[in-house]
Amino acid sequence: MSENTKRTELYELGEFQLIDRLTQEIKIQNDSTAKGVGDDAAVIESTGKQIVVTTDLLLEGIHFDLTYHPLKHLGYKAVVVNLSDVYAMNAQPKQITVSIGLSKRFSLENVEELYSGIYLACERFGVDLVGGDTSSSLTGMVISITAIGEVLKDRICYRSGAKENDLICVTGDLGSAYMGLQLLEREKRVLEGNKEMKPKFEGYDYILERFLKPEPRKQLIDLLEEANIVPTSMMDVSDGLSSELLHICKNSRVGCRVYIDKIPIDQITHKMAAEMNIDPVVAALNGGEDYELLFTVPIATHDVISEMKGVRIVGHIVAENAGAMLVTPHGEEVAISAQGWNALANEEEDE
C-alpha cells in the first residue's frame, strides 16, 4: 500500500459520508444513464439495444496481493476485467456498479486511491459508475463489480457461433501477464523479511503492467464495427488460451487447429520465461489474465482481418470430430487440454 502521510479512519466518516466522498466527483458520460448513485437503484434508459451484464468478485489473498499491487492499479484492473467481458460480447460498456468491503487496515486515503483507479478506467472507456455498496469486512478487501453494456441485436457475439473453416484470431499477445505475476512473486519471496533490498524490475515494465494494469481490447470492437464484420464467436482470454479454445469448440460444437508458432508472444515474455526456465508457449496456453479477445470470423474476411491492427490469425475451425488440436512447427498435432485456473483449488496452495 502507498505511504500517504495522512490517515483518516473509515469509522470516523461512517458509510454515508464515505459514499458521498467517493462519489462527489462523478461525471455522467452516457445518455442512457438516467439515474446514477443516490437512490435504491440506478436507472438505465432503454435504447432499444440489447443489454449485456457481467460480474466479477475479487478477494484479497485470492485474486490480488496488496504487497505488490498498487491500489490505484487494482481499482483500474477490477473495472477492466469486467469491461473485457462486455467487449467479448461485441458490446460497448456503459455502466458499472462497485461494491467494496474494507477492513480497518484501510484508511480513507487508501480507498480514495483505489477509486482513483476505478474512475480512471471509467473515464478512459466511457463508463458511468452508477451504484454499489460499501461495507466493513473482518478480513481484508473485497471488490465486486458488475458491468452493463449495450449492443445491437445483430452484432452480439456468443461463444457458440464458430463454423467450420472460420479463422481463429487473437488480439495483442499472450502469456505476458502470467510472466509478470511470476516475476512479482519471485521478488516478493526474495524480499521477504529483507527491507533493505530493492526488487529487480528493470526492463520488465511491460509484463508487470500487463499483470497489474491490463488494458481491455475496446479497439478491436471499434475496428470490427468500422469494417462491418461480426465475429461468429468471441470470448476474452482470462484463463489461458487452451481453456478458452475448448470453451468455443464445446459451445460451437466444432474442432480447431491452432498453430503454435503463430501464437503471439512478446519479446519480454520470451526473455523472462527463459530466465525462469518456463516454456513461454505454456504461459500463453495456460497462464491466464491476458484479457485479450479470442474470436472467429468467416474465411471471406481474411484480407480485412489480416490487416487489422493488433490482430493475429492463429488457426482455423474444423469439424467437431477432428478434435481441438495444437499444431507444432513440425506439423505434429497435440490435443488441447485445459489446465485453466481452478479458482477453488487456489486456496489449497495458499496454505
Added chain:
Amino acid sequence: MSENTKRTELYELGEFQLIDRLTQEIKIQNDSTAKGVGDDAAVIESTGKQIVVTTDLLLEGIHFDLTYHPLKHLGYKAVVVNLSDVYAMNAQPKQITVSIGLSKRFSLENVEELYSGIYLACERFGVDLVGGDTSSSLTGMVISITAIGEVLKDRICYRSGAKENDLICVTGDLGSAYMGLQLLEREKRVLEGNKEMKPKFEGYDYILERFLKPEPRKQLIDLLEEANIVPTSMMDVSDGLSSELLHICKNSRVGCRVYIDKIPIDQITHKMAAEMNIDPVVAALNGGEDYELLFTVPIATHDVISEMKGVRIVGHIVAENAGAMLVTPHGEEVAISAQGWNALANEEEDE
C-alpha cells in the same frame, strides 16, 4: 450450518464443475432473458422499459452469522434484499447475478443449500439467475448479488418526488426484524459453550422469520399498478424508518410529520421488546432490516390507499422549513434523527 451426512469438498469439483452443478436446474422465466449463464456476459432483450440496477454485498461476520442463520434462509434473504430495492423503484425484478466466495469450511452440500434458497426466491418472484462468479475465499463466505428490473418510464419512483401535503405510507410492520435479531443474539450468548441447552424460541416464530427470511413487498407494486397510482416517492426500509424518512425529506426538499401511534408494530414485537426492556418504537425507528416500503402519495388518493391491503398511512409531508418531526400521542413534536446503521462502525463492535 446444517448437519448433512454427506460432505463433498469444493476443490474436488473445481470451479467449472461447481458452476455446472449449481446452474443445471435453472428455468428461465422471463422473455427478456435472452441469454443466461454460460457466456462472458448475460444478455437482456430490450423491452423499451427503463432498466433498474441494484447491488448488495453480504459478508460473513458483518451481515450474517451462520451460527443461527440457516444457509437456505440466507440464500433467500440475500436475493430478497436486492429485490426489495428494485420494488422500491416501483419496478419488477427480472434478473439477478450471484457471486460467492467460499472458504474450505463449506462443502458442496452447504453451497447447494444456500442456492436452494436463492432459487426459491427466484421462483417466487419470477426472477432469472443469469450469471455470477464463484471463487474460494480465505475466510468465510462472501455473497454479492446484483438485481435488474424493469419499469415503464412514467411509473418509476425516486426518493426525490415527495410534495407538500402528500400522505406518508408504509407497508407491513416495523421493528420486528430487529427484535428477531436481538432474540437470536441473546440465545446465542446464553448457549455459548453449552451444547446441552436448547434455545427458547417458542411463540417468536414471526420475528425470527422477519429477520432470517424477510419477504419483499411485491404485492404493493402490483396493487399500485392495479389502482393506477404512482407514488410521488418511494424507498425500502432497510436502515430503520428514521433514516429513510430523512432520505426522502432531504432528496425531495420537504419536511414531514409522522405520528408515533400510527407506526405499525406487531404484537410479537411489542411482547419481545417488553421482555427485553427495549422501546418498540425505537426498534421501528432505528432497528433496520425491515424491507418494508416507505412511500408518499398525493392526498387525492387517500380513499384508495387507506383501503389498500397491508398499507398504513403514518403521516404527511410538510414544507422543508417546518422540519422532519415525529408527533407523540400527546401532540408534542420531536425532531427525527438518523441513528441508522453504520456499516463501517459495525466492525468496532465485533472485536
